[in-house]
Amino acid sequence: MPRARPNREDDRTLTEENGRLTDEALFLRFRETGDTEAYGELIDRYHDDLLRFLYRMLGDRQGAEDVFQEAFLQAHLSSASFDKNRTFRPWLFTIAANKARDMLRKKGRRKTAELSAPIGAGNGRDTSFVDLMGSDSPAPDERLSIEERDRQVQKVLNNMSPTLREVLLLAYFQRLSYAQIADELGIPLGTVKSRLHAAVASFGRGWQTLHQEEDSD
């Protein structure tokens, strides 16, 4: 396979303030020169965050590990399509989210869905407004042990539809603007906005419902 020599000028313009190469520079170096050390460093940089993200998407460790590997292999196989003007992080996370969605579909995951509970007290026909401060349920970082909070967060996420879960996690893990999410997911900005708001509302309502149930037990 033909290999180009690394372009030192390019690398220099793609360094961060601390002098290390940016993610994009590492990926381009790997793509252009086959330097697996560069790719190894990139994997290392994203290891923890991507696994946390995938664990939250899938709810199980083995699945998260499998998709983690698939995502980096896919990034490698699709490297030619990576535009060097883009940011690597959202590109990688979007690949990982797609792989995670595939895995959920292939496994034909069947989780029992409680229809009535998330709808709340309304008649189901009208819009239901979620007020995050309008209930007695604690904020997730109050009162609970870390382990218990972790378990409860995952339970609420598992009950959300994959579409809303994906947009919520992409926004939460990457702190992207609406425009950036819209760009990565290839959907209109207005749709991203309404989906993220619905996702936060869905999570907030799920959290409140869980606490109402557990308080009543």
Next chain:
Amino acid sequence: MHDSPPLSPADAEALDALVDAGFDPDAVPADHRERARRIAAMLEPMNARPRELEHTDGTLTARVIESIRAASEQTLRLSTRDDEALESCVMSGFDTSRVPPAVRPRAERHEALRRAVTTLSPEHEQWIAAGRHVRTQAVLDAVRQPSLIPFEEPAPAPRGFRFADLLTVAAVLLIAAGLMLPVKNSMSESSRRAVCMSNLQAAGLGLGLYAMSNDEALPMATAGFGGSWSRVGDPRHSQSANLYTLVRTKHVAPWMLTCPGNPAAPREPLDAQAMDWRTLDEVSYSYRLMPAGQSRIDRLDGDSVVLADRSPILLAALRGQRISPETSSPNHRREGQHLLRLDDSVRWSPTPVLENGDNIWLPRAIERFVHDARLKRGLIDGYELPEDAEDTFLGP
């Protein structure tokens, strides 16, 4: 919808009661009435035609449920003040110190949610940290495999040919020939199996990518089968041409579909215009037969076998030899075969008969025929011998 979750037992009972009551919630028994009313209310905005659901079954219920859930999620909105606070959070990159003081308490509530979602328990963090090196190495090992070299590699710029190039190429070829021949000859069966398994894993990745960009459909070169599918080399009548589509569309490299246990497999890539392998012997893997219109992956279960080491049945049949339905693939000394399933798992199976009794080499009609024939008296005429020392076969 394939991934729709089932209803909770209470909701399922309420839906059944609603169907029984002709979709009139008031006619539903009191203990299910409230739930039934909510379900009916959710169905209404979806313009569902309840009468069509009267003959509902598990599948239909599952298909309806995801739509109901999506509709119910869409009815959720944040309160106006939470809405403003979330806007501020997103605009500030979830840095609550940068949001206006008036919305800060709510923004901090949003940030608490975000922190809770993105922070895992110490037990999970230990799991992440403990496998860091292993996971990184696993990806790099896979990336270094020749079968995972991307295809879109930019072509080298044309330039003149130099004598030094010729010497270099000659030297490389000589060294490679000296090194590779002994390696090839001494390749153990376990190494062949390892390479074969890696091939099928890569093929699984290629199939998934193909389906992603082809409306969830697995490759089908022909519109469907109206005649023979066994004429390798004639793409209109060849099942292997369907599999070869993966190579043609560059979703897999040619060598990914070459099992080292098949001595007749082509060692060089076929012509760039090729639509199929040239002969049956060249084909290393057997691909799932799917009638027209049934190649979408959402029509198959996750554990469906889609690709395996090549079938011994067709090889024997076309050569006029006797068929033994439980024979394993010739790729691995008939000791077993690798099976690639739709969920991307690749497993070694010592038998072509699956857990559910389905023989992967035969359609069900022939399996029944074989079964019936074996039950008939006179099938054994007293001359048979065990196939080998491990074949248990007792006499009178």
